[in-house]
Amino acid sequence: MAKKNIVVVGAGFAGVYATKKLSKHFKKNADVEITLIDRHSYFTYMTELHEVATERVEPGHIQYDLQRLFARRKNVRLVTDTVTGVDKEKQVVTTKNGSYQYDQLLISLGGESNDFGTPGVKEHGFELWSFEQAMALRAHLAAIIRRGAAELDPAKRKAMLTFTVCGSGFTGSELIGELIEYRDVLAKENKLDPSEITLQLVEAAPTIINMLNRTQAGKAEAYMTKHGVDIMTNSMITEVAADHVNLKGKDPIPTYTLIWTAGVRANSVVKNFGIETNPRGGRLLANEFMQAKDTKNVFLAGDSTSYQEPDQPRPVPQIVQGAEETAAKAVEGIIKNVDGSSKEIKPFKGAYQASVDSIGSKYAVAQVMDNWNVSGFIAVLLKHAINWLYYCQIFSGYYLFQYFMNEFFRTRNGRNLGRGWISRAGNVLWSVPLRFFYGAMWLWDCWTKVQGSESWFTDKLRLPFSWLQAAATSGASQATKAAATSGASEAASSTAKAAKGVFSLSYMYGKEPLMVFDKMPHWFESVTKVFVPNMGMALFFQKFMTCVEIVIALCIFFGLFSWLANAITIGLVVVFCLSGMFYWVNIWMVFVALALMNGSGRTFGLDYWVVPWMQKHLGHWWYGNVRSHYDAVKTR
Numbered sequence: 001m002a003k004k005n006i007v008v009v010g011a012g013f014a015g016v017y018a019t020k021k022l023s024k025h026f027k028k029n030a031d032v033e034i035t036l037i038d039r040h041s042y043f044t045y046m047t048e049l050h051e052v053a054t055e056r057v058e059p060g061h062i063q064y065d066l067q068r069l070f071a072r073r074k075n076v077r078l079v080t081d082t083v084t085g086v087d088k089e090k091q092v093v094t095t096k097n098g099s100y101q102y103d104q105l106l107i108s109l110g111g112e113s114n115d116f117g118t119p120g121v122k123e124h125g126f127e128l129w130s131f132e133q134a135m136a137l138r139a140h141l142a143a144i145i146r147r148g149a150a151e152l153d154p155a156k157r158k159a160m161l162t163f164t165v166c167g168s169g170f171t172g173s174e175l176i177g178e179l180i181e182y183r184d185v186l187a188k189e190n191k192l193d194p195s196e197i198t199l200q201l202v203e204a205a206p207t208i209i210n211m212l213n214r215t216q217a218g219k220a221e222a223y224m225t226k227h228g229v230d231i232m233t234n235s236m237i238t239e240v241a242a243d244h245v246n247l248k249g250k251d252p253i254p255t256y257t258l259i260w261t262a263g264v265r266a267n268s269v270v271k272n273f274g275i276e277t278n279p280r281g282g283r284l285l286a287n288e289f290m291q292a293k294d295t296k297n298v299f300l301a302g303d304s305t306s307y308q309e310p311d312q313p314r315p316v317p318q319i320v321q322g323a324e325e326t327a328a329k330a331v332e333g334i335i336k337n338v339d340g341s342s343k344e345i346k347p348f349k350g351a352y353q354a355s356v357d358s359i360g361s362k363y364a365v366a367q368v369m370d371n372w373n374v375s376g377f378i379a380v381l382l383k384h385a386i387n388w389l390y391y392c393q394i395f396s397g398y399y400l401f402q403y404f405m406n407e408f409f410r411t412r413n414g415r416n417l418g419r420g421w422i423s424r425a426g427n428v429l430w431s432v433p434l435r436f437f438y439g440a441m442w443l444w445d446c447w448t449k450v451q452g453s454e455s456w457f458t459d460k461l462r463l464p465f466s467w468l469q470a471a472a473t474s475g476a477s478q479a480t481k482a483a484a485t486s487g488a489s490e491a492a493s494s495t496a497k498a499a500k501g502v503f504s505l506s507y508m509y510g511k512e513p514l515m516v517f518d519k520m521p522h523w524f525e526s527v528t529k530v531f532v533p534n535m536g537m538a539l540f541f542q543k544f545m546t547c548v549e550i551v552i553a554l555c556i557f558f559g560l561f562s563w564l565a566n567a568i569t570i571g572l573v574v575v576f577c578l579s580g581m582f583y584w585v586n587i588w589m590v591f592v593a594l595a596l597m598n599g600s601g602r603t604f605g606l607d608y609w610v611v612p613w614m615q616k617h618l619g620h621w622w623y624g625n626v627r628s629h630y631d632a633v634k635t636r
Helices: 013-025 046-053 066-070 131-150 154-160 170-189 214-226 268-272 320-339 377-393 397-408 428-450 467-475 478-498 522-531 535-558 562-578 588-596 607-623
Strands: 004-009 032-038 042-044 063-065 076-080 083-087 092-095 098-101 104-107 111-113 162-166 198-202 229-232 237-240 244-247 250-254 257-260 264-266 298-300 354-358 364-368 372-375 631-634
Touching: 004 013, 004 098, 004 320, 013 032, 013 066, 013 320, 013 377, 032 066, 042 066, 046 131, 046 170, 063 066, 066 076, 066 397, 083 268, 104 320, 131 154, 131 170, 131 257, 154 162, 154 250, 162 170, 162 250, 170 198, 170 214, 170 354, 214 229, 214 364, 214 372, 237 257, 264 268, 298 320, 320 377, 354 377, 364 377, 372 377, 377 397, 428 535, 428 588, 535 562, 562 588
Parallel strands: 004 032, 004 104, 032 076, 104 298, 162 198, 162 257, 198 229
Antiparallel strands: 042 063, 076 631, 083 092, 092 098, 111 264, 237 244, 244 250, 354 364, 364 372
């Protein structure tokens, strides 16, 4: 059977989502090969460009290497190149450095900023629709504030310290939210009063954030105003100069920083594809199955696609949910064509569950399924949940973990949902003495279990499992029976004594400590009976667990796999509690283990060498070698 080639152009939200779905569907079909072409070797998480531009997160946080995303997908090959055209007759995609034959084609090139021909935007303004633009804005903001802080001329100083954002859509309002927080950081670094830095949001329409209902948009506007943002509606920018912006019918705005977020259009290269486009925004026109008009094997998805449902006033919105849903419909069509299926595909129907607009890291407004309005902490959490869902949809546990770390724990200046409480950095050196003590405590506890009359390596039962006494009486030798009876009696006596204990989180002189549970809960006893059904298994289990405890104690003491070792100790404490073998006075062990999970083995511990080695070698084994350029190389 001839090999069938599926070519996906553009590794954005839609392209990555579609390639993952196609790869999974055809993973057992050796006759299908998928080629993903993008001008970058990484996927840019576009919805967080404003966070990079304002230094909330580091640049690498929004660059997701395609090799890491597709390393285990043997039917996907990656190409880093710029697409220049599509020949529908010959079924060929051309790039600057080659050409690629296709049987099925998905175009998901995304969009770019649309300045509507406004003079001076390209020359003097800043846009925010690519990684490069975010980095350029980041550098400019830091530089212009430094210059403004040192400027002695009052008028010029004020212009330099004025940031003007044009456009109040999601991009513009989210950028203003980040600038509200970034203003304090820049002011502190440059010895300024934050009030000297002026933030302006300019909108040509009478209202702002017009994708949301007026209630939620009003909350966002009130939040911005409260934090010193000058909102200028009914203000159309007619020209951008190096040191000012002209408005239609109003006085110019003196500023050296105009950030244009007022519009988006399809990637300009799509006009070379010979596919019909709409007059506004240049987006490729799709039918209800996300096929390019008059074609059966060319599909469209993402921001470069225009399809207007019969009952909707506007085409599919250029948002992540729109990209995902158009990609999902395109994938259905491609699969049907390749498989030769007669299954009927339903026409596209958009379903946008939630629209969230984050105004900085600590506040957001959301409109959920057109029925519920959510704002504040819950809305911010919802924004993160939507991002987490995307990582799950593209099956990337690695970048889900990285997102969680970068958004919550690796931010500076308190710019996260926890307002800095969960991200303050500290030297793990101070936890080293605690690690040595905790490891030594475990070792001493194990020492009493491996020698002397209390050894757990004898045939004497040490576990307080009452059901084993009857089992031992019916099936064990007399010696074992006696040992089991003795051990069970001791356990019962100990339990009875513990029942008279006094609750305390530290030892009280002259008092008996109280056990967490004086006997097993019924549900846990049922589970334990499955794993420890008889005396032989119980004796093996108590010896095996002693060995496990010794290994964990050594790992903690010497700082080897300290995160995992301490996590296991928490699990063991839970098991000991439920087994009726643990006192409240020792519950501190859980909190010590939690504290030591914070990289305690990386200082004066073996993890200093072991963890970097594992990250390097296991990462290469799993993902292959990531590169800055992929040239039709199958992922490994």
